[in-house]
Amino acid sequence: MTISQKEFALSCPLPIRNYPTVTLAHGGGGTLMHELIEKMFRAAFGSSDLDCAHDSTVFLPPADARLAFTTDSYVVSPVVFSGGDIGSLAVNGTVNDLAMAGAKPLYLSAGFILEEGLPMDLLWRIVLSMKAAADQAGVKIITGDTKVVDKGKADQIFINTAGVGTLLHQQNISPSSVAVGDQIIVSGDIGRHGMAIMAQRENLEFESNIESDCAPVADLVGQLLDAGLMLHCLRDLTRGGMASTLNEIAMAAKKGIQLVERLIPVREDVKGACELLGFDPLYVACEGRFVAFVPKECAQDALRVMRQHVLGASAAVIGEVVSPPTPCVTMESLIGVKRIVDMISGEQLPRIC
Amino acid sequence: MTISQKEFALSCPLPIRNYPTVTLAHGGGGTLMHELIEKMFRAAFGSSDLDCAHDSTVFLPPADARLAFTTDSYVVSPVVFSGGDIGSLAVNGTVNDLAMAGAKPLYLSAGFILEEGLPMDLLWRIVLSMKAAADQAGVKIITGDTKVVDKGKADQIFINTAGVGTLLHQQNISPSSVAVGDQIIVSGDIGRHGMAIMAQRENLEFESNIESDCAPVADLVGQLLDAGLMLHCLRDLTRGGMASTLNEIAMAAKKGIQLVERLIPVREDVKGACELLGFDPLYVACEGRFVAFVPKECAQDALRVMRQHVLGASAAVIGEVVSPPTPCVTMESLIGVKRIVDMISGEQLPRIC
Numbered sequence: 235m236t237i238s239q240k241e242f243a244l245s246c247p248l249p250i251r252n253y254p255t256v257t258l259a260h261g262g263g264g265t266l267m268h269e270l271i272e273k274m275f276r277a278a279f280g281s282s283d284l285d286c287a288h289d290s291t292v293f294l295p296p297a298d299a300r301l302a303f304t305t306d307s308y309v310v311s312p313v314v315f316s317g318g319d320i321g322s323l324a325v326n327g328t329v330n331d332l333a334m335a336g337a338k339p340l341y342l343s344a345g346f347i348l349e350e351g352l353p354m355d356l357l358w359r360i361v362l363s364m365k366a367a368a369d370q371a372g373v374k375i376i377t378g379d380t381k382v383v384d385k386g387k388a389d390q391i392f393i394n395t396a397g398v399g400t401l402l403h404q405q406n407i408s409p410s411s412v413a414v415g416d417q418i419i420v421s422g423d424i425g426r427h428g429m430a431i432m433a434q435r436e437n438l439e440f441e442s443n444i445e446s447d448c449a450p451v452a453d454l455v456g457q458l459l460d461a462g463l464m465l466h467c468l469r470d471l472t473r474g475g476m477a478s479t480l481n482e483i484a485m486a487a488k489k490g491i492q493l494v495e496r497l498i499p500v501r502e503d504v505k506g507a508c509e510l511l512g513f514d515p516l517y518v519a520c521e522g523r524f525v526a527f528v529p530k531e532c533a534q535d536a537l538r539v540m541r542q543h544v545l546g547a548s549a550a551v552i553g554e555v556v557s558p559p560t561p562c563v564t565m566e567s568l569i570g571v572k573r574i575v576d577m578i579s580g581e582q583l584p585r586i587c
Numbered sequence: 588m589t590i591s592q593k594e595f596a597l598s599c600p601l602p603i604r605n606y607p608t609v610t611l612a613h614g615g616g617g618t619l620m621h622e623l624i625e626k627m628f629r630a631a632f633g634s635s636d637l638d639c640a641h642d643s644t645v646f647l648p649p650a651d652a653r654l655a656f657t658t659d660s661y662v663v664s665p666v667v668f669s670g671g672d673i674g675s676l677a678v679n680g681t682v683n684d685l686a687m688a689g690a691k692p693l694y695l696s697a698g699f700i701l702e703e704g705l706p707m708d709l710l711w712r713i714v715l716s717m718k719a720a721a722d723q724a725g726v727k728i729i730t731g732d733t734k735v736v737d738k739g740k741a742d743q744i745f746i747n748t749a750g751v752g753t754l755l756h757q758q759n760i761s762p763s764s765v766a767v768g769d770q771i772i773v774s775g776d777i778g779r780h781g782m783a784i785m786a787q788r789e790n791l792e793f794e795s796n797i798e799s800d801c802a803p804v805a806d807l808v809g810q811l812l813d814a815g816l817m818l819h820c821l822r823d824l825t826r827g828g829m830a831s832t833l834n835e836i837a838m839a840a841k842k843g844i845q846l847v848e849r850l851i852p853v854r855e856d857v858k859g860a861c862e863l864l865g866f867d868p869l870y871v872a873c874e875g876r877f878v879a880f881v882p883k884e885c886a887q888d889a890l891r892v893m894r895q896h897v898l899g900a901s902a903a904v905i906g907e908v909v910s911p912p913t914p915c916v917t918m919e920s921l922i923g924v925k926r927i928v929d930m931i932s933g934e935q936l937p938r939i940c
Contacts, residue, residue: 257934258933258934258937259932259933259934261826261934261937262826262827262931262933262934262935262936262937263825263826263827263828263831263872263931264827264831264930264931264932264933264934265930265931265932266932266933267826267827268835268930289657289683289684289685289687289688289822289823290655290656290657290684290685290687290688290690290750290752291655291656291657292653292654292655292656292688292690292754293653293654293656294653294654295648295652295654297651298650299648300645300646300647301645301646301647301648301751302643302644302645303643303644303645303646303694303696303729303730303751304642304643304644304696304730305696305697305698305730305731305732305747305749306698306732307698307699307700307732307734307747308734309700309734309736309740309741311740330642331642331643332642332643334642334643335642335643335645337643337645341656343656343657343658343749344658345658345659345660345698345747345749346660347660347662347700347745376656377656377657377658377749378658379658379659379660379747381660381661381662381745381938381940382937383662383742383937383938384937384938386739387664387741387742388740388741388742388745389736389740389741392700392734392741392745394658394660394698394732394747394749396658396696396698396747396749397643398654398656398751399643401645469642470642472616473614473615473616473620474615474616474617474620475616478616478617482621519616577617577618577621578615578616578617578618579612579617579618579619580611580612580615580617580619581610581611581612581614581615581617582615584611584614584615584735584736584737585734585736585737587734
């Protein structure tokens with residue numbers, strides 16, 4: 235932000251100086267809650283032509299379209315990090331879950347759980363960040379809810395978003411479509427979101443500042459579909475990282491997955507930070523990266539489409555689907571040794587999203 | 588529950604004895620999280636014929652139907668109370684928000700935020716309660732998310748549900764349809780949910796046990812619509828109680844609302860508990876009650892339909908819409924005095940839902 239803290243607070247229609255922090259009454263169903271909803275949430279989100287003043291918001295879906303429905307809660311700590319905050323994460327994360335079904339995101343809901351004492355200007359910052367992310371993704375936040383819990387019973391702010399999108403294709407984009415020979419393309423370098431959070435949390439200063447990759451990939455997926463490309467499966471690389479995601483798909487598809495380590499894009503500063511902290515980039519979460527499983531004959535076209543998009547500039551083929559002895563993920567390492575890449579068993583980075 | 592605690596725990600496909608409490612790893616995106624999802628959430632909810640194994644779940648909406656979309660987070664404390672728990676509340680509350688648009692609920696999402704250390708058998712109890720409530724309401728839980736936060740950063744369990752429903756009518760059920768002369772019908776006695784929570788929280792023993800009114804009213808609303816009755820506005824009486832709800836509608840509709848106190852159904856034990864604790868039943872939340880604004884000529888028919896339904900047996904006309912000097916709610920008290928009924932300003936009962 236280039237404007238001062240005072241100017242920023244003044245940009246909020248809610249008189250923040252009167253209520254510098256969130257109180258229990260802001261969730262009580264009375265005048266304070268209505269003021270918060272009208273002068274903060276509706277002021278930021280309410281440019282929709284739909285009637286949102288009701289318990290539900292009514293919309294007419296596109297004719298004959300299949301719809302996708304998804305939800306995620308966000309509990310990331312800290313709530314503001316390099317390259318984003320819990321607000322942009324809550325929008326992009328759910329937009330990306332819709333995109334992974336090949337859906338164009340239409341509408342989001344936003345459910346806030348606020349801890350008593352949350353600074354009101356921090357809430358305003360997060361709300362503006364949600365609005366900016368929603369605009370970027372071409373999605374509207376049309377319904378919401380606010381709860382406040384007593385101090386010490388939450389951690390600043392938790393946000394749930396649910397999303398509805400429309401499928402503009404007739405493909406079955408799902409692990410069940412994955413076939414032997416499919417090429418696996420990753421949309422960009424991995425591990426930045428997780429390392430950005432870790433750096434912030436541990437107050438570490440790396441030589442270069444690692445920014446989260448948090449971004450909406452629905453437009454990029456839309457371009458793959460518009461190009462008429464066959465997509466067997468899409469999956470974003472969030473909790474558990476690429477390793478866990480690919481294991482999920484291998485098990486669901488009952489196929490083997492073979493990766494080549496030197497083909498997997500990881501930025502040098504991310505590699506360095508991972509080494510320093512003892513993480514394996516394969517297990518570190520991204521919030522704006524995905525893998526696409528595409529038939530071999532489509533792979534080069536898909537790669538070209540992805541690389542023309544700002545969010546796919548460093549896309550790369552990283553492996554392929556093989557006939558399984560058992561469904562698992564293997565990787566040819568830099569020194570040419572083949573090893574099994576397991577799903578994460580426990581918890582490497584709690585509260586990453 | 589009539590079965591023993593041990594038998595109950597054994598009813599869960601997840602081996603609860605191995606993981607008696609929720610750990611951070613249950614939200615880590617790895618094998619433990621997958622086991623929790625497969626053997627608890629999918630075991631309970633996953634009878635759907637939709638492909639729910641993906642980031643999003645895909646469904647085909649009814650042809651040409653308008654859809655309603657809503658969300659609520661639930662943070663009620665305590666999580667188990669007389670007449671329900673946070674699970675049944677999370678299903679019924681969102682089902683009711685859809686019903687208030689005159690929508691037939693179709694699908695719910697479920698987003699869990701779990702505190703590290705939550706007893707696993709309590710989670711199983713809540714999940715089963717959600718399943719039972721969903722079955723009763725005729726709605727399917729088709730997508731979900733699980734996050735775990737470190738001990739002390741949440742309060743046992745928070746649940747968000749978002750809902751999608753379909754409008755089977757062409758009416759505009761909204762405060763903007765409210766007209767002078769409309770009769771206001773309440774679907775039953777008020778204040779039981781709030782007093783049930785209070786009793787549990789304060790460890791009070793009233794002479795008779797007050798059970799929450801928590802229930803899904805979508806079927807009752809469906810019967811009003813099936814009877815061809817004109818409904819101007821519907822609103823459930825949650826946070827802030829009847830007084831705050833009616834003030835919201837009066838302001839949105841720019842009309843006056845006139846109530847008659849002696850017509851408002853309040854159970855004697857609820858009245859007594861309210862007096863004891865210093866609450867006004869008009870401000871106490873319900874979770875299975877709503878008000879309907881109907882044209883005068885439909886009022887008796889609406890009342891008859893409601894009284895035939897188990898959830899509307901004590902329905903009553905409690906007032907009417909009048910030409911406003913200013914949009915506000917007034918009430919003729921038991922002793923014949925007319926007074927203004929304000930919206931609640933602060934917070935009477937935190938974490939009631």
